[in-house]
Amino acid sequence: MKFLTTNFLKCPIKACDTSNDNFPLQFDGGKCQLVQDESIEFNPEFLLNIIDRVDWDALLKVAGELGNVNLPPKKPTFPCTVPQLTDVGMAVLNDLHIMLLQTSITEGEMKCRNCGHIYYIKNGIPNLLLPPHLV
Amino acid sequence: MKKYLLYMVQVHLNFRKAELESLADLYNLSIDFSQYDVDSPFFVVELENDQQARDWIKRSILTRGIYEYWGQGATLDELHQDIKRQSNFEQDLQEKFKHSTFKFEFECYKGNSKANRIKQIETFRYLDFEGKIDMKHPQEVFTVVEEYTPVSENIGGKIPTRIFFGRQIQMSDRSAMEKYDLKKRPYKGTTSFEAELSLVSANIAQVKPGTVMYDPFAGTGSFLVAGGHYGSLVVGSDIDGRMIRGKGAQVNISANFKKYDESSQFLDVLTMDFTHNALRSSLEIDTILCDPPYGIRESIKVLGAKDPERFAGKEDLEIDGEKAYLRRDYIPTKKPYALDSLLDDLLQYSSERLPINGRLAFWMPTANDANIETIVPMHENLELKYNCVQEFNKWSRRLLVYINRGDTFNGPSNHGLKRSKDDFRERYFNNFN
Numbered sequence: 414m415k416f417l418t419t420n421f422l423k424c425p426i427k428a429c430d431t432s433n434d435n436f437p438l439q440f441d442g443g444k445c446q447l448v449q450d451e452s453i454e455f456n457p458e459f460l461l462n463i464i465d466r467v468d469w470d471a472l473l474k475v476a477g478e479l480g481n482v483n484l485p486p487k488k489p490t491f492p493c494t495v496p497q498l499t500d501v502g503m504a505v506l507n508d509l510h511i512m513l514l515q516t517s518i519t520e521g522e523m524k525c526r527n528c529g530h531i532y533y534i535k536n537g538i539p540n541l542l543l544p545p546h547l548v
Numbered sequence: 549m550k551k552y553l554l555y556m557v558q559v560h561l562n563f564r565k566a567e568l569e570s571l572a573d574l575y576n577l578s579i580d581f582s583q584y585d586v587d588s589p590f591f592v593v594e595l596e597n598d599q600q601a602r603d604w605i606k607r608s609i610l611t612r613g614i615y616e617y618w619g620q621g622a623t624l625d626e627l628h629q630d631i632k633r634q635s636n637f638e639q640d641l642q643e644k645f646k647h648s649t650f651k652f653e654f655e656c657y658k659g660n661s662k663a664n665r666i667k668q669i670e671t672f673r674y675l676d677f678e679g680k681i682d683m684k685h686p687q688e689v690f691t692v693v694e695e696y697t698p699v700s701e702n703i704g705g706k707i708p709t710r711i712f713f714g715r716q717i718q719m720s721d722r723s724a725m726e727k728y729d730l731k732k733r734p735y736k737g738t739t740s741f742e743a744e745l746s747l748v749s750a751n752i753a754q755v756k757p758g759t760v761m762y763d764p765f766a767g768t769g770s771f772l773v774a775g776g777h778y779g780s781l782v783v784g785s786d787i788d789g790r791m792i793r794g795k796g797a798q799v800n801i802s803a804n805f806k807k808y809d810e811s812s813q814f815l816d817v818l819t820m821d822f823t824h825n826a827l828r829s830s831l832e833i834d835t836i837l838c839d840p841p842y843g844i845r846e847s848i849k850v851l852g853a854k855d856p857e858r859f860a861g862k863e864d865l866e867i868d869g870e871k872a873y874l875r876r877d878y879i880p881t882k883k884p885y886a887l888d889s890l891l892d893d894l895l896q897y898s899s900e901r902l903p904i905n906g907r908l909a910f911w912m913p914t915a916n917d918a919n920i921e922t923i924v925p926m927h928e929n930l931e932l933k934y935n936c937v938q939e940f941n942k943w944s945r946r947l948l949v950y951i952n953r954g955d956t957f958n959g960p961s962n963h964g965l966k967r968s969k970d971d972f973r974e975r976y977f978n979n980f981n
Contacts, residue, residue, distance in 0.1 A: 418816045421783070425826040436828045453811045462758030463781055466832060514812055533876050537802075538793060541785075541820040542880045544873035545853040546863040548824055 414539045417513040419475045420467050424525035425541050437471040438523035438532065440478040445521030445534075447479065455510045457495045457503065464491065464509065481512065550640075551617035552601050553714045554591040555655065555693055557610050557722070561586050563748050563947065564610040566934045570752045575603040589657055590695070590712065592617060602718040607778060609722055609747045612655070615691055615714025616641075624671060627711045632674070642675055645715070649682040652690050653716070659696025659705030668692070672713075689716040721747070727808065728773060734807055735799045737791065741770035741839055741911075745938070745947075749837060750774040752934060752949050753909035759834035764822040764894065767791050769801035771837045776805060776813035780835065783827075787849055787882065789819035821851040823885075823893050833901045839911040840890060843973045848890055849882040888925070892963050895927035895950070902952040907933075913945040915972060915980055922946075923967035926960050929953060942980035 423429070423436035469488035476484050489505050492498055498506065521534045530547065533540050556564060565584060572579045577600055584591050589612075595601050598616070605614045618641055619634055621627035631637060652669045672690075679687070693712040696705030728743035730736050749771065755761050757779025763771045766784025768791060775782040784801070786792045794800025805814040820826055827833070841848050853859040859881065865872040872878060891912075898908035908930065914922045916939070924935060930950040937946045953959070969975075 414816050414818075418783070418818075421815075421828060421831050422818075422826045423828040425820065425824040427824070430829075450811070452806075456812050459758050459779065459781070459812065463760075466760065468828075468830070531874050535876070536793065538789065539816070539818050539820075540789065541818055541824075541826040542787070542789075543821070543824055543851050544863060544878070544880050545851070545856070545859045546873075548821075548851045 414518045414534050414537055415514060416475075416479075416516040416518070417463070417467075418539070419518075419523070420472055420513075422523070422539070422541070424527060424530060425543060426525065426528055426530060426547050429525055429527045432527040434526035435528075437468075437475050439526050440475055440518075441522050441524070442479050445479060446519045447516055448519050449511070449515050450517065451515060453510075453515045455507055457498065457506055457510075460506055460510055460514075461491055461493070461495065463513075464488075464506075467513075476512070479518075549594040549596060552593050552595050552717065553615045553617045553620075553693065553712050554593055554605070555612045555615070555657075556589045556591060557612060558589050558657075560610055560745065560748065560938070562936045562938065563745070563752070566936055566949070567608060567610050567748055567751045568604075570754055571604055571608055574754050574756070575600070577604055579604075590693075598717050605718045605720050607751060608720040609725065609744060609751060611720045612722060613691075613719040614717050615693070615712070616717055618713045618715065620710060620712045622710060624668060624711060627713055628671065628674070631713060641715075645688050646676065646678055648677075648679045648687040649685075650677060650679055650688040650690060651681060651683050651686040652692065655691055655693045656704075656708075657693070657695045658698040659694070659708065661694065661696075661706065661708060690714070691716050724777060728777065733773075734803045735768060735794045735801060736770075737768040739767045739791075739839070743774075746770050746774040747777065749909055749911075749947055750778050752936070752947065753835050753837045753907045755780045755835050755837065760832060761835040761837060762827070762833045763838045764825075764836065764897075765838045765840045766801070766817050767839070768794075769804060769817065771839065772801065772814065772817070773804055773808065773810075775835070775837060776808070776810045780813065781815050782813055783815040783818070785818040785820040785822060785825075787819070787821045787851070792817040792819065821882075822897075823850050823890075825897070827901075829900075831901075832903060834903060834906050836894075836898050836902065836908045837910070838894075840887075840894065842887060842913050844913070844976050847973075848885045848887055850885040850890075851880060852883045853881050854883040888965070888967050891925045895925055895930060896963075898950065899927050899929040899952060904952055904954050906952045907949060908952070909947060909949045911945050911947055913943055913972065913976075915943050915969070915975060917980075923962065923965075924948060925967060926962050928959050928961040929955060929957050931957065931959060943976065 429435035519537045523532045601614045619630035621630045694708035695710040697709050698704050725743045755775045755778040761775035761780040761782045763784040766786045772782040772784045805811045933951050934949040
C-alpha cells in the first residue's frame with residue numbers, strides 16, 4: 414500500500430462517519446514494514462495535480478507515526494505548471510514523490526482513532542473488510 | 549476552418565461516435581457530426597487547425613488517423629483534378645510543404661490494388677515537391693486512402709471505388725490494443741476485460757491525466773490499466789481479496805503496471821466492500837469506471853451475515869486472549885446482495901463523489917429476449933449520456949455512461965425498483981435456451 418493511500422483511507426464503519434477521528438487511520442510504526450521502489454518514475458506534472466488532493470494535516474500525522482518528522486508544517490505551495498517550478502520547488506516535489514509514491518507499507522496495522530478497529534496490511538494490500546457486527 | 553479526413557475503423561460502431569464525441573468534448577472542440585455516417589469509415593470534417601485534429605484523435609481507439617484533406621475522386625485522374633480544384637491548393641497546401649522531406653503511403657479499405665505504386669506516386673508530380681524523400685523520418689507523410697467494394701465478405705476488391713489524398717496529421721492510439729493485449733498480460737483472469745473496449749470505455753468516460761479514477765469492482769484490474777494508460781492515478785477495490793492479490797509478486801496487478809511502465813499511475817487495490825467504503829468522503833474522485841459483478845462468474849456479495857442468528861454473540865469470541873475479529877487472519881462472512889441494489893448504490897455513490905460533469909461508466913449484461921425490456925438504472929442527479937450495446941449471439945452487454953449534473957438536475961430515477969431478472973446466471977450457462 415503506497416504511502417499516499419494512507420491519506421485517502423478512513424474507517425469504513427458507518428457509525429464512525431459522525432466522528433472527526435475516523436481519518437486518517439492511525440499507524441503503529443513499530444509494526445509497519447516500509448519499502449521503497451526507486452523504479453517508480455518521478456512525473457512532476459502528474460504529482461502537482463495529485464498534491465492538490467493531499468490532506469496535509471493527515472499526512473503530517475501519519476508521517477510522524479511512521480517516523481518521518483521532516484515535513485514542512487504547512488502544505489508547500491507550488492505553481493500550476495512544471496516550467497514555473499523553481500529548483501527548490503522541484504526538489505521538494507521530488508521528496509514528496511519519494512515519500513508518497515515510492516514508499517509503500519508491505520506489512521502493518523492501522524487503527525481507527527474513533528472506534529479502535531484494526532485493519533491489516535498484508536503483502537502490500539490493505540484489508541478493509543468488517544465483521545458482521547460492525548456492518 | 550480547414551477540411552480534414554478522418555479514417556475510422558468499421559468495428560464497435562455503437563461505440564465509435566460516443567468515443568469521438570467524448571474526446572471532442574474533452575478538448576473543448578465543437579464538431580459538426582451531421583456528415584458522420586455509421587456505415588462508412590470516412591468522415592470529412594472541418595476543424596480550426598492541425599492542433600485540434602491532433603488533440604481529438606491522439607487517444608482514439610476506434611479510428612486509424614486524421615489527415616489534412618487535399619481531395620477525393622472515383623479514379624486517380626479524378627482525384628488529381630479535385631486536388632487542383634481546391635481553392636487553397638496553391639498557397640495553403642502545395643507551397644507550405646514544397647521543401648519538406650516527405651514520403652507517400654497507401655491505406656486500403658476492403659481491398660488491395662495490384663497497381664504499380666511507384667508509377668502511381670509519380671502521377672503526383674504536379675505537386676512539385678522539391679524536398680527530399682525520406683522513408684524513415686519524413687517531415688510529412690502524404691497518404692493515398694483507397695476505398696474498395698469487396699467481392700464478398702472475405703474477398704477484397706481489386707480496383708478502388710473512391711480515393712482520398714491527404715497529409716497525415718495524427719495517427720490514433722489504436723496500437724495501444726497491441727500493448728495491452730490480454731495474451732501478453734502477466735496477471736489476468738476469467739473476468740479480465742479485453743484491451744480494445746476497456747480503452748474505449750476509458751475514452752468515453754473521459755479519464756484525464758493527473759486525476760483520480762476509481763474502479764470499485766477491480767477484479768484483475770483491467771480498467772485500472774486502461775485508466776493508467778490515459779494518465780490517471782488509479783485506485784481499485786474488490787471484496788474478493790484473492791482476485792486483487794494475484795498469484796505472487798510477478799503475477800499481480802502491480803506487475804501488470806510494471807510491465808507497461810506505468811507504475812507511477814497505479815495507486816493501490818484495496819480489499820474492501822464497495823458498500824462499506826473507506827475512501828474518505830472529502831477525496832475528489834474524477835471518474836468511476838467499472839464492470840460490476842453480475843453473478844455470472846462470481847456471485848454478488850457484500851459484508852454481513854446471511855443468517856444473523858448464527859453469528860449472534862460471535863463478536864465476543866476470543867482466540868489466545870484476543871478478540872477473534874481483530875486478528876490478522878480473521879475472515880469476515882459475506883452475504884448475497886441483489887444486483888439492482890448494488891447498481892443503485894453505485895449510482896448514489898457516484899452522484900455523491902464525482903465532480904459536476906464527472907463521468908460514471910460501467911458495463912451491464914442483458915439477455916437478448918425480444919419480449920423483455922432492458923431497464924437501465926437511473927438516478928435523479930445523473931444524466932444517462934450513452935448506452936452503447938455490444939451484441940453477442942444470445943446475450944449482449946452495454947456500456948452505460950452517466951454525467952453527474954448535481955442536485956438541480958432532477959432527472960428520472962428508478963432507485964429501489966426491481967429491474968433485472970434473477971435468473972441471468974442460470975440462463976447464461978444454459979445458453980439462453
